[in-house]
Amino acid sequence: MSKYAEKIVAKAATEDDPLEVKGQISNHRTTVIAVLSVVFLVFQVYIGAVKPLDAYISTPLHICLALAIAILYKPLADMYKKKWLWIIDGALLAGLLTTVYYFVTNLDRLIYRIMMVDEMLPLDLFCAYFMLVVILEIVRRTMGWNLFVFILIFIAYAFVGQHLTGPLRYYGMSWQQFGEMLLLSPDGILGTPLVASVNTIFYFLLFGAFFSKCGGGQVLIDLGMKLSDKTAGGPAKAAVVSSGLMGMISGSAVANVTSTGVLTIPLMKKAGYTPEQAGAIEAVASTGGQIMPPIMGIGAFIMAEMIGVSYAQIALSAVIPALAYYASVFLLVHNLAKKRKLETVGKEEVKYVSEPIIPRLYQLAPILAVVALIFMGASLTRAALVGTVLSIAVSMFSTETRMNGSRLLEALMDGIKQAAMIAIPTAACGIMIGIVVRSGVANKLTTIIASVGSANLLLALMIGMVGCLLLGMALPTVAAYLIANILFCPTIISLGVPTLPANMFIFYFGVIAQITPPVCLASFTAAGIAKANSWKTGWTAFAYAIVSFLVPYVFIYQPEILLLGTVTDTIIASIVMSISVFFLAGSVAGYLFTPVKAVWMRIFLFVIAVMIIVPETLSTIIGVGVGAVVAVFFYMKAQRDKKAALRELEA
Numbered sequence: 001m002s003k004y005a006e007k008i009v010a011k012a013a014t015e016d017d018p019l020e021v022k023g024q025i026s027n028h029r030t031t032v033i034a035v036l037s038v039v040f041l042v043f044q045v046y047i048g049a050v051k052p053l054d055a056y057i058s059t060p061l062h063i064c065l066a067l068a069i070a071i072l073y074k075p076l077a078d079m080y081k082k083k084w085l086w087i088i089d090g091a092l093l094a095g096l097l098t099t100v101y102y103f104v105t106n107l108d109r110l111i112y113r114i115m116m117v118d119e120m121l122p123l124d125l126f127c128a129y130f131m132l133v134v135i136l137e138i139v140r141r142t143m144g145w146n147l148f149v150f151i152l153i154f155i156a157y158a159f160v161g162q163h164l165t166g167p168l169r170y171y172g173m174s175w176q177q178f179g180e181m182l183l184l185s186p187d188g189i190l191g192t193p194l195v196a197s198v199n200t201i202f203y204f205l206l207f208g209a210f211f212s213k214c215g216g217g218q219v220l221i222d223l224g225m226k227l228s229d230k231t232a233g234g235p236a237k238a239a240v241v242s243s244g245l246m247g248m249i250s251g252s253a254v255a256n257v258t259s260t261g262v263l264t265i266p267l268m269k270k271a272g273y274t275p276e277q278a279g280a281i282e283a284v285a286s287t288g289g290q291i292m293p294p295i296m297g298i299g300a301f302i303m304a305e306m307i308g309v310s311y312a313q314i315a316l317s318a319v320i321p322a323l324a325y326y327a328s329v330f331l332l333v334h335n336l337a338k339k340r341k342l343e344t345v346g347k348e349e350v351k352y353v354s355e356p357i358i359p360r361l362y363q364l365a366p367i368l369a370v371v372a373l374i375f376m377g378a379s380l381t382r383a384a385l386v387g388t389v390l391s392i393a394v395s396m397f398s399t400e401t402r403m404n405g406s407r408l409l410e411a412l413m414d415g416i417k418q419a420a421m422i423a424i425p426t427a428a429c430g431i432m433i434g435i436v437v438r439s440g441v442a443n444k445l446t447t448i449i450a451s452v453g454s455a456n457l458l459l460a461l462m463i464g465m466v467g468c469l470l471l472g473m474a475l476p477t478v479a480a481y482l483i484a485n486i487l488f489c490p491t492i493i494s495l496g497v498p499t500l501p502a503n504m505f506i507f508y509f510g511v512i513a514q515i516t517p518p519v520c521l522a523s524f525t526a527a528g529i530a531k532a533n534s535w536k537t538g539w540t541a542f543a544y545a546i547v548s549f550l551v552p553y554v555f556i557y558q559p560e561i562l563l564l565g566t567v568t569d570t571i572i573a574s575i576v577m578s579i580s581v582f583f584l585a586g587s588v589a590g591y592l593f594t595p596v597k598a599v600w601m602r603i604f605l606f607v608i609a610v611m612i613i614v615p616e617t618l619s620t621i622i623g624v625g626v627g628a629v630v631a632v633f634f635y636m637k638a639q640r641d642k643k644a645a646l647r648e649l650e651a
Contacts, residue, residue, distance in 0.1 A: 025073075033072050034409060037416040040065045044202050048381040056110045059190045060103045062198045063131075063427045064096040066420035067138055073417070074141045092137070095130050102127050115185065120176045128179035131189055132431065139428050142421065147428060147475050150483070154432040161439055167448055170439045181434045188434040193426045193482055196305035201298055201426075202419045203384035207370065208295075209415030210388045213407065214395035215363045220245040221260055222357050235267035236281050236333035243285035244292050244326050253477075253514040253522040256286030257529070265530045272340060275532030280540035283515050283526040284329050287545070290477065290511045292322045294371045298422055299481040299507055301380070306485060307499050312374050317500060317562035320574055321508070321551050328547035328581045335589035362397065366390040422478060429482040436486045445487055457495045461505065461556060464488040465549075468506045472513020473520075480510040492556075501559045508552045515541040547584050550613055551577070557615035576620055580613035583627050592631065594638035605630070 025033070043061060047053050071092055076085035102123060103110070120128075140148045162172030173181070182188045211217060221242045242260045261282040268278035290296060293315040300318070304311040366387045373383035392408070395401040403411070436442050467488055471480040484506040492502040514522040517538040527537035554577060555561040560569040561577065586592035587605035596602055608630065611623030 029072055033069060034413060036065060036069055036072070037409075037413045040069070040416050040419075041206075041412060044198075044206075045385070048199075048203060049385060054107060054111065055190070055195065056103055056107055058198055059194055061100055062202070063189070063194060063423055064100050066423035066427075067134055068093055068096050069416065069420045070138045070142055070424060074138075076141075079141065092134050095134065099127050099131060110184065113184070115180065116177070120180050124183065125176065125179045128183035132182055135189065135424065135428050135431070138424055143425055143428075143476065143479075147425060147479055150475065150479075151428055151431055154435045157441070158435045158439065161441075167444045168441065170441070170444075173438065177438075181438055182431065185434055185438075187430070187437040189427050189430040191430045191433060192305055193302050193429055193433070193478075194423065196302045197419070197423045197426045200301045200305070200311070200380045200384075201422055203381050203388070204295065204301065205298075205418040205422065206412075206415040207366070207384040207387040207391065209418060210391040210411045211366055213401075213411040213414070214366075214391040214403065215360065215398065215401035216366060216391065216394075217246065217259070219357065219360050219363045221263065222355075222360075235264055235271045236273060236278070236337065237330060239264035239268065239282050240285040240326060240330050240333060243282065243289055246286075246289060253283070253287040253290060253511070254525050256289045257282055257522050257525045260286065261526050261529045265526065269530065271337075273336070275530040276527070276536040276540050277336065279526035279530035279532045279537040280523065280544050281329070281333055282529075283520070283523040283537070283541040284545045285326075286526070287511060287514045287522050288322065288325045288329070288548075290514075291318055291325060291508060293318050294374060295367075299478050299510065302426070302478065302481065303485075303503050303507060307503055309500060311380055312377075314500070314504075315374070317504065317564070320561050320563070320570070320577075321504075321555060324551055324577055324581055325545075325548055327578070328585055329544060331582065331585040332544055332589050335585055335591035339589060339591035339595050360398075363394055363401070365394055425476055425479045426482070429479050432483060433486050442486050442490045445491065457492075457497070457556075460491050460495055461553065464492055464506060465509050465552075468509035469513045469516050472510040473516065473518075477510050477514070480513065481507050484510060497556055498559060498564065500564065501555050501562055504562065505552045505556055508548065512545065512548050515545050517542055543588055546588060547581055550580070550584075550610070554613055554615065576612060576624075579624060579627065580609045582609075583612065583631075584609040592634045594634055594641055596634070 043065070047058050052058070071089050075089045077083050077089070106123075136148060136151060139151065157168075158173050158178055161168065161170045163169075183190065185191070223242070223245060239260065242264065243256050246256050246260055261279075265278045265282050268281065269275060273281070290299070296315065296318060300314055301311060303309075304314050369390055370383045370387035373386060374380065378386075392403050395403045464484070468480065468484045471484055475483070485503065488506055489499075489502050492505065493499060497505075514520060515538070517523075517535070520538040520541065523538040523541040524534050526532075526541075527534040530537065551561075554573070558569075558573045559565060560573040563570055565573075583592075583605050586596065587602045587609060590596045590602055592605065596605065608623050608627045611619050612627060614620065614623075
C-alpha cells in the first residue's frame with residue numbers, strides 16, 4: 001500500500017473507533033470509565049423509560065458525560081507521554097462538572113429567559129465558551145484535524161462575516177450573541193442533532209453493542225455466508241449478503257469491512273477474484289449497510305429528528321433504493337463470476353465452516369422485535385430498550401454467549417463508547433449549524449447556486465452531489481450529513497423538491513463518499529485486508545458502486561421510488577430502475593449472458609442504462625426498446641457459444 005493509503009487506513013481505523021486505546025489503561029482509570037458508563041446508562045434509562053427531564057438538563061448532561069468518557073479514553077498524558085498533562089484534563093473534567101451544576105441550578109431561569117433579549121450573565125458566557133473549547137479539543141483528539149478546521153472556519157466567519165463584501169456578508173455577531181447562540185439557542189451545541197443523540201441514537205448504539213456481543217451479529221454473518229456459498233461467485237455474493245445483513249445494525253462502513261471482510265475477502269481470493277476485486281466488492285457491500293433498512297446509519301435517525309418525519313417512514317422510503325443498490329452489486333459479482341468462470345475454481349477450498357445456523361436463529365429475535373415495534377408505532381427509545389433486554393435474555397440460552405457480569409460490563413462500555421463518539425461530532429456540528437442559521441449563509445448559498453444555474457434543478461443537484469462527496473471524504477458520515485443539510489438542502493428544496501427526497505439525496509452521497517477516491521476509507525481498509533493495491537481497489541469499488549450515483553437522482557425526479565406516490569407509480573418506477581440496473585451491471589462487469597469484450601459495447605450498455613433510468617418517458621421507452629434488442633442478441637450469442645463448446649467436447 002502507498003503511504004497515502006496507509007494514512008487513510010489509519011484515519012479509517014480512527015473513525016471506526018476514535019477512542020481506541022493503545023497500550024493498557026490503568027485499573028483506576030478503567031474503574032472510573034466503568035462507573036461513568038453505568039451512570040450514563042442509568043441516566044438514559046431513567047429519561048427514556050421512567051421520566052423525561054427538561055432538555056436543559058438531559059442534553060447538557062448527555063454531552064458532558066460523553067466528553068468526560070472521551071477525555072478518560074484519550075487523555076493528553078497518554079497522547080504525549082507526560083503525566084503533568086493530567087492537570088489540564090483534570091481541569092476539563094472539573095469544568096464539565098461545573099457546567100452540569102450550572103444547568104441544574106439555573107434551570108428555571110434558563111427555561112423562562114427570552115432569547116436575544118435577556119442579558120447573558122458572566123456564568124452563562126463562561127459555560128458557553130468553556131463548552132466550545134472542550135468540544136474543539138476533544139474533536140481534535142478523537143476526530144482528527146478535518147472537523148476541527150471546519151469548525152474554526154465557521155467560527156471565523158461568524159466574526160468576520162460583517163467585514164466581507166458580496167453575498168456572503170451579514171450583520172455579524174458580538175461575543176455575547178455568539179455565546180448565547182452556542183449554549184442557549186435551539187440551533188447551537190444543544191440543538192436538534194444532539195437531541196437526537198439523547199433521545200434515539202444512544203439507545204440504538206447500546207442495542208447494537210449488546211446484540212453483537214450476544215451472538216446475533218455472528219448469526220447474520222454466518223447466514224449471509226451460507227445463503228450464497230454454493231452459487232457462482234459464492235464468496236463474493238456472501239460478502240454482499242452478510243454485509244447487507246450486518247448493515248441493519250451497524251452504521252459504519254469501516255466497521256462492516258473489518259467484521260465481515262476478514263472472512264469474505266480471503267474466500268473471494270481463493271475463488272479466483274483478484275485482490276482488488278475482492279477488496280472492492282467488500283467495500284461496496286459494507287458501505288451499503290448505512291442505507292439498508294431497518295436500522296440504517298446513524299444519520300438516518302438524525303434526519304428523522306431534523307425534518308420531523310417518523311423514522312419508520314424513512315426506513316420504508318429507503319427500502320427500494322437499498323434493494324436496488326444491493327441487487328446491482330449482487331448481479332455484478334454474479335456476472336464477474338460467470339465471465340471468468342469462477343464457479344469452477346477451487347470448490348473444495350472455498351468453504352466457510354461455522355456452527356449450524358438453524359439452532360441459532362433464535363438469536364435474531366431481538367432485531368426482529370425491534371423492527372416489529374418500530375413499524376407497530378412504538379417509540380424508537382422503547383424499541384431499542386426492548387431489543388437490548390431481549391439480547392441479554394436470548395444470550396442466556398447458550399453457554400458460549402451467556403452474559404455474566406464481566407461480559408455485561410464489556411458490552412455496556414462498548415455501547416457507551418460508541419454513543420460518546422456520536423454525541424461529540426453531533427454537538428460539534430451544532431456549532432456550525434448555529435452560525436449558518438444566525439448568519440443566513442444557507443439562504444445566501446441558495447441564491448448563489450440558483451443564480452449560477454438559472455434555477456436549474458439538475459445543476460443544483462450536481463453541485464450538491466459534489467459538495468456532499470467532498471464533505472463525506474473529509475468528515476464522519478454524521479457530520480457530513482449535518483453540514484450538507486444546512487448548506488445544500490435549502491437550495492434543493494427551494495427548487496421544488498420535497499423535504500424527504502432532498503435529505504435522502506444528500507445522505508446518500510455522504511455515504512457514497514466512503515468509496516469515492518481519493519479519500520475512500522472503506523475501500524482502503526478493504527485493500528489492507530486483501531493485501532491489494534489501494535488505488536486500484538478504490539477505483540474498482542467506485543466503478544462497482546456506480547448505480548449508487550444514479551439512484552439518488554431517480555428519487556429526486558421520481559419520488560415514487562421512496563414510496564411517496566401511488567402503488568402503481570412505485571411499481572412502474574421500480575421495474576424501470578431494475579431494468580436499468582441489469583444493463584448497468586452488464587456494462588461494469590463486461591458480461592451480459594456472455595462476455596462483452598468490446599469497450600464500445602460496454603459503453604453502449606452504460607448509455608442504455610442511463611437512458612432507461614432518466615425520468616423522461618421517451619428516453620425510457622427508447623432505452624428499454626434498444627436494450628431488449630441488445631439483450632436478445634447477447635442471449636442468442638451465448639446459446640450459440642454454448643452449443644459450439646458442446647460440439648467441441650463431443651468431438
